[in-house]
Amino acid sequence: MIDDGKFSKSLTGAAGDAVKGKKTFANRKLGNCLACHINQDLADQPFHGEIGPALDGVAERYDEATLRAILIDSKKVLGEDTMMPSFYRLKNGFRTQKKFLGKTILNAEQVEDILAYIITLK
Numbered sequence: 001m002i003d004d005g006k007f008s009k010s011l012t013g014a015a016g017d018a019v020k021g022k023k024t025f026a027n028r029k030l031g032n033c034l035a036c037h038i039n040q041d042l043a044d045q046p047f048h049g050e051i052g053p054a055l056d057g058v059a060e061r062y063d064e065a066t067l068r069a070i071l072i073d074s075k076k077v078l079g080e081d082t083m084m085p086s087f088y089r090l091k092n093g094f095r096t097q098k099k100f101l102g103k104t105i106l107n108a109e110q111v112e113d114i115l116a117y118i119i120t121l122k
């Protein structure tokens with residue numbers, strides 16, 4: 001449950017793996033966060049997007065529970081009109097690609113891994 005823009009419990013019951021999370025973040029078939037977000041730590045990767053804000057220092061702007069809520073269901077935290085996808089919610093709106101219908105974009109472990117990675121961005 002997202003309460004007050006926060007989701008404090010790990011989706012897997014365990015902490016994520018930041019090294020795997022960094023790969024999922026950059027993987028175009030998975031998180032594809034890089035399509036919309038740059039950050040200095042991944043400056044060597046091609047095709048950085050700038051639709052979303054740079055994620056440098058994001059762990060100082062938000063606490064862990066808020067970052068988890070943004071990943072799970074961005075619309076609940078950032079507003080219904082955000083372009084930021086909801087990575088762990090079944091209903092992603094009318095533009096949901098067919099292959100994602102009835103599925104979340106990332107699984108619980110991938111969400112926790114990405115979270116473990118982005119909380120290192122200080």
Ligand code: HEC
Pocket residue numbers: 025031032033034035036037051052053054055058061067070071078081082083084085087114118
């Ligand atoms: C289609 C583009 C897009 C993709 C893909 C995307 N985001 Fe975003 N994201 C945004 C936008 C745009 C915002 C800014 C919120 C707004 O303006 O609505 C945002 C905001 C955020 C924020 C809050 C940042 C801040 O400083 O306010 C975080 C954290 C974040 N995204 C993480 C991620 C992660 C991690 C991924 C990959 C799992 C990802 N995003 C994928 C577009 C995207």
